[in-house]
Each structure stands twice: as C-alpha cells, then as structure tokens.
Amino acid sequence: MSAGIGALGEAISACAKLHLSLTKAVLRKLVRARRSDSQIEDRLFSALLGSVLRRGELDVMVCASKNDRRFRVILHASQIDRFKQALTTAETMLRTERAIEVPRLEKVIFGKRSYNTWSSTSHVLGRISYLGLGRLDADGRCHLVDKIAC
Amino acid sequence: MLTTPLAAISLLYSRQGWQPCSLLAKAADILGVDRHGKFAFERISLRATDRVAEAVFIGTARSCGVYSYASPIQDSKGQRREASEIVNDTNIGDLRFEVTSGSHTTIQYLKEARQALWNALSIEAVTKGHDICIRVRQPAGDIPSPPKSKAWFFERLEDRVYATLRRTFLQHAVEDVQLADFFDGMLYVFRNEDGFCEFNRDAALVPMMIADYCTRNQRHFAMQFDSLQHSGVIGVAIDRSGTHAIARGLCACILPTPCQQFDLTWSSPSWSPISGGLILFPKGH
Numbered sequence: 001m002s003a004g005i006g007a008l009g010e011a012i013s014a015c016a017k018l019h020l021s022l023t024k025a026v027l028r029k030l031v032r033a034r035r036s037d038s039q040i041e042d043r044l045f046s047a048l049l050g051s052v053l054r055r056g057e058l059d060v061m062v063c064a065s066k067n068d069r070r071f072r073v074i075l076h077a078s079q080i081d082r083f084k085q086a087l088t089t090a091e092t093m094l095r096t097e098r099a100i101e102v103p104r105l106e107k108v109i110f111g112k113r114s115y116n117t118w119s120s121t122s123h124v125l126g127r128i129s130y131l132g133l134g135r136l137d138a139d140g141r142c143h144l145v146d147k148i149a150c
Numbered sequence: 151m152l153t154t155p156l157a158a159i160s161l162l163y164s165r166q167g168w169q170p171c172s173l174l175a176k177a178a179d180i181l182g183v184d185r186h187g188k189f190a191f192e193r194i195s196l197r198a199t200d201r202v203a204e205a206v207f208i209g210t211a212r213s214c215g216v217y218s219y220a221s222p223i224q225d226s227k228g229q230r231r232e233a234s235e236i237v238n239d240t241n242i243g244d245l246r247f248e249v250t251s252g253s254h255t256t257i258q259y260l261k262e263a264r265q266a267l268w269n270a271l272s273i274e275a276v277t278k279g280h281d282i283c284i285r286v287r288q289p290a291g292d293i294p295s296p297p298k299s300k301a302w303f304f305e306r307l308e309d310r311v312y313a314t315l316r317r318t319f320l321q322h323a324v325e326d327v328q329l330a331d332f333f334d335g336m337l338y339v340f341r342n343e344d345g346f347c348e349f350n351r352d353a354a355l356v357p358m359m360i361a362d363y364c365t366r367n368q369r370h371f372a373m374q375f376d377s378l379q380h381s382g383v384i385g386v387a388i389d390r391s392g393t394h395a396i397a398r399g400l401c402a403c404i405l406p407t408p409c410q411q412f413d414l415t416w417s418s419p420s421w422s423p424i425s426g427g428l429i430l431f432p433k434g435h
Contacts, residue, residue, distance in 0.1 A: 077406035132312060
C-alpha cells in the first residue's frame with residue numbers, strides 16, 4: 001500500500017513538472033490519465049497532493065479571475081523561476097502594448113501551443129491581475145491599468 | 151558559545167521589532183526567554199554562511215516564520231525537535247507552542263526595520279520602484295471608503311482601490327502616533343472577501359508586524375493557513391476572540407527554494423532566542 005501511495009505522489013510531482021502551472025482539477029486529470037486509473041478518489045488525491053506540497057516539490061500561486069476573485073494554481077518547484085520569467089515578460093509586454101491577448105503571450109512564452117499552455121498563460125495574466133497592474137476582461141484579455149503603470 | 155542555524159529570512163525580534171536575519175547587524179540585541187520563562191533581550195551575533203539548504207515554514211495560530219531545516223524548536227511541553235522533524239515526522243496539528251508575537255519593548259521602526267517592511271510589502275505590490283502601489287484586495291463596491299491616512303494614499307479606479315505608500319516612508323522614523331494610521335491602512339489594503347488579511351508567504355514579516363501591533367493594542371488576532379501541510383499565503387483575522395498564548399500548530403512545509411543559512415550565536419546558557427514567535431534552542435543541547 002505504501003508503495004502505491006509513494007508511486008501516486010511521484011506521479012503528481014511528475015505530471016506537475018511538465019507544465020508551467022496547473023489547476024488542481026487539471027493535475028488530477030493528468031495523474032489519472034498517467035496511471036490509467038480513473039478510480040483515484042478525490043480525498044486520496046488531495047491528501048497526497050498535500051504531502052507533495054509539504055515536501056516543497058510543489059508550490060501554489062494566487063491569481064485573480066475575470067471577476068477579481070482569487071484562486072490558486074499549482075507550480076512545480078522546477079517551474080517557479082520560469083513562471084517568474086513569464087511574469088516579467090508579460091509585464092513588459094503589457095506596459096508596451098497596453099493590452100495582451102492570451103494567444104499572443106502564449107506564443108512568446110511557449111512558442112508552439114500544446115496541452116495546458118493556454119491555461120498556464122492565462123494564469124500568468126491572472127497573477128498580474130491579482131497584483132493589480134492589469135485587469136482581465138470577459139474574453140480573458142489583460143488590459144494595463146494606465147494610471148498605476150505610470 | 152551556543153549556536154543555532156537559521157535561514158536568511160528567519161525573523162528575529164530586535165529593539166526595532168521583527169526583522170529578517172539578512173538585514174540585522176552582525177551583533178544585535180534580540181528577544182528571547184530566560185531560565186524563568188521571562189522575556190529578555192540578549193546580545194547575539196549573526197554570521198552569514200556559505201551553506202544553502204532547505205528552509206521550513208511553520209505557522210501557528212499566533213505566529214509564522216521560516217527556519218533552517220536544522221533549527222531546534224521547543225514546543226509547549228518543553229520537547230525539542232528540529233524543524234525537519236516537525237515537517238517530516240510529526241503531525242503539526244498535534245503540537246502546541248508558547249508563542250511570542252512581540253510587544254516587549256518600546257520600538258521605533260528605524261532604518262533597517264523600515265527597509266525590511268518595505269521589501270516585504272514590495273512582494274505584494276504592483277510597482278516596486280520609487281513608491282509602493284498595492285491593489286486593495288476587495289473590490290471597491292464591497293468595502294467602505296478608504297480610511298483617511300497620512301501614511302497611505304488611496305485612489306479608486308473603476309471597481310478597484312489602489313493604495314500607495316510613499317518612498318518618504320523610508321526616510322523618517324515611524325513614531326507611535328503614525329503607527330495606528332499605517333497599520334489601519336494596511337489592514338484595509340489586505341483584507342479579502344472572507345474578512346481576513348491575506349499575505350504572500352514570502353512576506354511573513356508583515357503578518358508578524360501586525361501581530362506585534364495587535365498585541366500592543368490588546369486586539370485579538372488569529373493566523374490561518376491553507377492546510378496543515380502547506381500554505382501559499384498567511385491569513386490574519388483581526389479582532390477574532392479566543393486566542394491564547396499557547397498556540398496550536400497549523401501548518402508546516404518545506405519551502406520549494408533553498409535558502410542561505412545563518413548561524414546565530416550567543417553566550418548565556420540560561421537564555422533561548424525567539425524566531426518567528428517560537429522558542430529556539432542551541433544545536434546539540
């Protein structure tokens with residue numbers, strides 16, 4: 001049993017490592033797909049996710065939604081510097097272009113599109129919105145808050 | 151001499167209030183407890199080492215702080231455990247700690263303390279240059295108008311409020327009369343939709359300074375975290391009753407980024423330093 005739990009913890013970490021950031025729901029879906037096991041109970045998954053977070057292999061970042069409500073995204077420790085770099089890139093683009101659409105930033109950060117890159121890009125903009133430099137509209141486009149950016 | 155390891159961002163309570171090791175002088179007076187359990191300042195020395203190691207975040211109902219993996223911490227029963235043991239082998243929810251949130255000296259936020267606070271607030275800010283500008287966490291429609299403040303400048307922009315702290319904050323000592331203004335403004339800025347103030351975990355100095363402020367003014371407060379196993383944020387609920395000096399452990403996790411280690415050294419065997427509200431012990435004792 002402990003071997004199974006250990007393997008599940010490793011799967012959580014391994015799945016998170018492949019992405020810049022993920023929501024808990026997406027991570028759970030990826031872990032289930034990786035293990036071909038759709039029976040992993042939510043409570044078990046949450047407990048093991050907690051244990052991987054406790055070990056410092058993963059971390060969370062607070063972002064804001066279109067409605068300025070906060071939500072958390074999960075980052076693998078090896079992706080934290082890359083996420084910060086993406087934030088710097090997005091901030092620079094936002095200050096220059098005054099508005100950014102997800103696909104445009106996605107291309108700059110990732111080059112080619114692949115699974116979850118759109119979501120990770122929206123998390124970067126969500127973080128900028130949480131801090132207040134930008135504001136998301138209904139389509140997920142991020143607009144510079146001009147007066148603050150000066 | 152007695153020594154205990156700490157992380158660069160571990161908080162110690164100097165005569166200027168809470169400050170991280172990295173900004174404290176090599177020799178400083180910091181708060182601890184003597185053999186009778188009374189609070190006392192003692193001269194310590196701090197040495198930055200070449201060691202970079204895992205750091206452990208520990209949150210209780212009345213404190214939060216970051217420790218070296220090897221920092222020995224005492225619980226309320228007098229048992230001593232290294233931070234690594236607390237995070238790896240113990241259920242933090244089963245532990246209780248004697249916590250010191252502050253309020254043990256007449257403090258003035260002088261140069262280094264103000265710089266430390268400025269750095270911590272910068273983590274939460276939109277802009278990190280000349281002035282600090284922070285988005286008030288609640289939408290403008292959900293909260294009362296901003297308080298009148300000499301420390302903060304509040305501005306409403308559509309459905310948001312932004313708060314600006316001027317660079318001049320760093321140039322003058324913060325006197326008692328200004329502190330209420332400054333802290334009340336800060337509580338307004340960081341209070342979220344759920345009614346408690348929420349801070350980035352990397353800005354642990356700010357909630358500990360608020361804890362110090364609340365203790366001085368006999369206001370109740372309680373800290374809260376995402377879970378027993380991890381927290382990306384530190385929550386502070388103000389004016390919540392039912393808090394006690396013996397605080398329950400609420401969160402322990404290893405930080406994802408290793409941290410430079412400091413050695414804290416002192417001479418008196420009957421005195422123990424306090425870091426992040428918790429009592430430490432010398433290595434090997």
